[in-house]
Amino acid sequence: MQYAERILDAIDMETFILARDEGEAKGFMGRFLADLGFTDHDIVFLEQVGPGVRVRARAYIHRPGGSYGWLAEGDDNGG
Amino acid sequence: MVAEKKKILLVPLDPVHDMGLKLIRKALDDKGHSTVLLPPGMEPYEVVERILDEVEIDFVLVSRTLGYRVGELLARFVDLVEVSGLRDRVTLVVGGMAVRPELAAEMGFDAGFGPGTTPGEVVAFIEDRPFAYGGRAEASEGGKRDLTHGFSYVYRKKEIQKRLAAIAGDIMGWAANKTSPGVERARLRFQALNKGEKYREEFLEEYLDYCDELVVLSYKRKQLPDQTRFLAQDELHFLKQYQNWEGRSKAARSGIRKPDVFIQYGTGCPLMDIMHIKVCEAWGADGLVHFDPSGGARTEGLLEGYLAHGEDGTLLTWENLRLIKNFLAPNTLWQVRAHRGLNTPETVVLAGELGADLTKINMAYASLGAGMDPARITIDGVEAIRWAAHYDLPFDVVTNEELSGVPAHKAFAGMLIIAHLALQLGGRPILQPLFCRSPEVMIYGQMRDNYIDYNAAKILALQQIIDAPLWPGAPIGFLTHTEDRVQSSLTTALHASLARSLGVEAISIASSDEAYAGGPIAAASRVDTLRATHEAFRFFGRAGIQPTPRAREWSKELIAGISKVLKDVANSGSFVQSLYRGLLGGPEDGAYPGRVGRDTLLRKEKGKDV
Numbered sequence: 001m002q003y004a005e006r007i008l009d010a011i012d013m014e015t016f017i018l019a020r021d022e023g024e025a026k027g028f029m030g031r032f033l034a035d036l037g038f039t040d041h042d043i044v045f046l047e048q049v050g051p052g053v054r055v056r057a058r059a060y061i062h063r064p065g066g067s068y069g070w071l072a073e074g075d076d077n078g079g
Numbered sequence: 080m081v082a083e084k085k086k087i088l089l090v091p092l093d094p095v096h097d098m099g100l101k102l103i104r105k106a107l108d109d110k111g112h113s114t115v116l117l118p119p120g121m122e123p124y125e126v127v128e129r130i131l132d133e134v135e136i137d138f139v140l141v142s143r144t145l146g147y148r149v150g151e152l153l154a155r156f157v158d159l160v161e162v163s164g165l166r167d168r169v170t171l172v173v174g175g176m177a178v179r180p181e182l183a184a185e186m187g188f189d190a191g192f193g194p195g196t197t198p199g200e201v202v203a204f205i206e207d208r209p210f211a212y213g214g215r216a217e218a219s220e221g222g223k224r225d226l227t228h229g230f231s232y233v234y235r236k237k238e239i240q241k242r243l244a245a246i247a248g249d250i251m252g253w254a255a256n257k258t259s260p261g262v263e264r265a266r267l268r269f270q271a272l273n274k275g276e277k278y279r280e281e282f283l284e285e286y287l288d289y290c291d292e293l294v295v296l297s298y299k300r301k302q303l304p305d306q307t308r309f310l311a312q313d314e315l316h317f318l319k320q321y322q323n324w325e326g327r328s329k330a331a332r333s334g335i336r337k338p339d340v341f342i343q344y345g346t347g348c349p350l351m352d353i354m355h356i357k358v359c360e361a362w363g364a365d366g367l368v369h370f371d372p373s374g375g376a377r378t379e380g381l382l383e384g385y386l387a388h389g390e391d392g393t394l395l396t397w398e399n400l401r402l403i404k405n406f407l408a409p410n411t412l413w414q415v416r417a418h419r420g421l422n423t424p425e426t427v428v429l430a431g432e433l434g435a436d437l438t439k440i441n442m443a444y445a446s447l448g449a450g451m452d453p454a455r456i457t458i459d460g461v462e463a464i465r466w467a468a469h470y471d472l473p474f475d476v477v478t479n480e481e482l483s484g485v486p487a488h489k490a491f492a493g494m495l496i497i498a499h500l501a502l503q504l505g506g507r508p509i510l511q512p513l514f515c516r517s518p519e520v521m522i523y524g525q526m527r528d529n530y531i532d533y534n535a536a537k538i539l540a541l542q543q544i545i546d547a548p549l550w551p552g553a554p555i556g557f558l559t560h561t562e563d564r565v566q567s568s569l570t571t572a573l574h575a576s577l578a579r580s581l582g583v584e585a586i587s588i589a590s591s592d593e594a595y596a597g598g599p600i601a602a603a604s605r606v607d608t609l610r611a612t613h614e615a616f617r618f619f620g621r622a623g624i625q626p627t628p629r630a631r632e633w634s635k636e637l638i639a640g641i642s643k644v645l646k647d648v649a650n651s652g653s654f655v656q657s658l659y660r661g662l663l664g665g666p667e668d669g670a671y672p673g674r675v676g677r678d679t680l681l682r683k684e685k686g687k688d689v
Contacts, residue, residue: 016602018354051357054603
């Protein structure tokens with residue numbers, strides 16, 4: 001996850017999922033993020049309109065107060 | 080049918096806020112239901128005591144913004160209701176910020192309403208009836224809107240009318256003895272569609288004489304162009320599950336009937352188009368524009384079959400269009416563009432036979448902005464207008480040649496010529512000024528201070544010339560978009576609000592991928608701009624956007640410029656030669672007449688070359 005260390009705090013993914021309801025879409029998106037290797041994630045926004053659900057999902061890389069990988073990365077690269 | 084009257088307890092299970100419940104209470108009271116609104120900040124056990132005290136409560140509507148530990152509070156409330164033996168007697172509903180139906184269900188509520196819920200939606204739930212959302216519901220009551228309805232097409236500038244009459248007369252006189260492969264194909268297509276399948280062989284024998292080799296091979300050997308494929312039967316079959324889909328829809332407006340909001344679809348694949356269409360309809364699009372590939376417009380003849388290809392724009396075939404048409408919501412306006420290629424008249428025939436609501440024709444744009452030979456497209460355009468009149472099909476007269484560098488007054492002169500010609504031929508034209516940051520304004524600085532005044536000047540100028548419908552496009556805000564989706568959605572929404580403030584009939588909006596050229600538009604990007612437009616309409620409501628006095632001054636300059644161009648074209652005695660000579664936009668503007676279809680005209684009587 002070296003590249004991920006450069007992400008300031010979080011990465012958002014937004015898409016439109018064909019799903020029966022928001023619960024199903026939430027499940028799909030959560031599993032998708034887990035498959036991608038994101039362990040700390042949340043669903044920021046869900047809205048069912050039309051044939052599916054608009055979703056904004058977030059994977060936290062560095063939560064405030066945590067250990068910031070980009071500090072070390074910056075040091076490695078001369079700041 | 081009159082809804083049964085209910086008794087509803089409204090519970091702001093919140094330390095302070097009860098505004099939402101007050102609005103809902105008013106709506107319920109107006110419908111004759113009996114309501115009791117509790118004060119904010121009560122504990123769950125106190126609320127349960129009130130439910131026990133009240134007689135025959137049917138619904139308990141709890142309002143609470145979800146946050147840290149609020150879920151526990153609400154779940155505890157539901158548990159208390161349960162242990163008090165009330166659960167089977169009352170329907171529990173929760174609403175508020177961050178509430179979602181599935182969250183409400185997890186906490187034990189019967190229903191949940193989140194942000195954006197209207198009081199009417201809650202009333203509908205209480206009365207156990209379906210709720211029709213906002214603008215599309217309003218539209219469905221009145222059916223599709225005719226964008227030309229109520230316009231007299233009376234000129235307010237008689238001198239301009241006189242010049243247009245002279246030019247239109249010249250065009251009809253010049254075109255009288257000429258035809259083209261495109262005109263002939265349209266005639267044959269019309270015959271074929273009205274005589275049925277038995278006529279097919281006879282049709283093809285003559286039709287293919289007027290087609291390019293690429294099209295001939297597709298009919299005779301089923302050999303398709305590169306990156307093009309037939310859709311499989313099972314793909315078409317599985318798509319049917321979405322055919323009668325009905326779901327929650329949003330409105331792109333709030334309370335005001337116009338402008339109708341159009342989006343442009345054309346992913347290259349009709350199946351993907353259909354899914355994008357269903358998303359856009361649900362998110363408030365009133366109309367759809369079929370975007371066809373530019374390559375197809377440069378080929379003599381149309382392919383056939385359910386076809387997908389890997390390029391921008393969806394191929395115009397009878398089957399593709401019919402498939403898409405079958406999936407449109409009843410009140411969706413559908414435009415099939417015919418304006419820019421060798422198949423212009425035939426495309427109008429397809430659109431008319433399939434029951435499209437609108438088409439698009441402009442010979443000046445087609446030659447100056449889309450590469451068509453002026454003589455060929457004039458003949459094809461006149462015939463296309465005749466077909467549009469035959470089908471009573473309104474069409475917009477697009478002015479995207481501004482993007483090639485043609486200044487607005489010259490583009491508008493060309494647009495007015497085509498519109499006048501259409502009126503002479505019994506058509507119903509819609510003027511389509513471009514809301515854009517065009518090369519002209521970049522050079523001369525009309526948008527140095529703001530994007531409002533010059534766009535407003537365009538509308539004001541046209542409104543002063545003729546009483547005709549206006550449909551800014553296409554899309555609005557052209558060349559103000561970037562790849563940033565927030566910026567792109569915002570600039571679209573602001574241009575939409577300006578158009579609405581100016582009282583136009585319709586607008587065409589882009590997706591937030593408008594400036595992205597790396598691949599196909601994604602559905603979520605279409606939602607971005609529809610949602611942004613919806614919010615902007617909500618924000619401005621009936622309040623307008625006020626241009627500065629400069630808009631009025633520029634509108635006068637535009638009218639003077641249009642009048643001068645029309646005088647020059649009328650004096651030249653030939654519309655077609657005016658296009659070749661650059662009177663409606665030329666090399667000094669960066670625009671050149673196109674060459675597609677050059678030297679293809681035929682003499683009408685004998686079918687010989689002109």
